[in-house]
Amino acid sequence: GQNIDQPTEMTATEGAIVQINCTYQTSGFNGLFWYQQHAGEAPTFLSYNVLDGLEEKGRFSSFLSRSKGYSYLLLKELQMKDSASYLCAVRDPSPGGSYIPTFGRGTSLIVHP
Amino acid sequence: DADVTQTPRNRITKTGKRIMLECSQTKGHDRMYWYRQDPGLGLRLIYYSFDVKDINKGEISDGYSVSRQAQAKFSLSLESAIPNQTALYFCATSDAGQNQPQHFGDGTRLSIL
Numbered sequence: 001g002q003n004i005d006q007p008t009e010m011t012a013t014e015g016a017i018v019q020i021n022c023t024y025q026t027s028g029f030n031g032l033f034w035y036q037q038h039a040g041e042a043p044t045f046l047s048y049n050v051l052d053g054l055e056e057k058g059r060f061s062s063f064l065s066r067s068k069g070y071s072y073l074l075l076k077e078l079q080m081k082d083s084a085s086y087l088c089a090v091r092d093p094s095p096g097g098s099y100i101p102t103f104g105r106g107t108s109l110i111v112h113p
Numbered sequence: 114d115a116d117v118t119q120t121p122r123n124r125i126t127k128t129g130k131r132i133m134l135e136c137s138q139t140k141g142h143d144r145m146y147w148y149r150q151d152p153g154l155g156l157r158l159i160y161y162s163f164d165v166k167d168i169n170k171g172e173i174s175d176g177y178s179v180s181r182q183a184q185a186k187f188s189l190s191l192e193s194a195i196p197n198q199t200a201l202y203f204c205a206t207s208d209a210g211q212n213q214p215q216h217f218g219d220g221t222r223l224s225i226l
Contacts, residue, residue, distance in 0.1 A: 008153075031212060050212065105153060
């Protein structure tokens, strides 16, 4: 099974940098995803990490440390449209050996002027 | 047109009614999933299917059933709806690769009175 922890809510200022953390405890690991979800909308894929280190994609970067069970999503040059929930999902061993993503509860990010 | 389409988008019904939520996709993915999202609880897996002949229970399958009618269609049924099944329901698809993200429909907001 999985235990995935994220902060419930964060606030930040437009133009700033914010780091959203995700810690997990797992009996197996096969990759970690970050999704963005605006209120009332579908989650959309942001990034994937399976090896230790930083993956950069424009203003967004994601970091993984498998030994620490830790990931973060880094958002630079924050814009008002970045106000959303950010979901961490870890691929979890399932019966039969299939890995199904398990989601954390999400972090609601509020960006203010 | 949306790649993952859910119908209906909103539904209000009464306790004890049978309800079917439908999901269709044009992405050609073999894997399909049903999640529910509740405030503060994140996305929780109800059922998943890796191909037309494959159905698997998720974390919270009690009170739900599914049917995979074709590669492109995966429906979720509530045989006798109860108020605590009021939630936002998402269908998702994915390809089979390790790094393949899930693609979500726009969700069905279900209210059971």
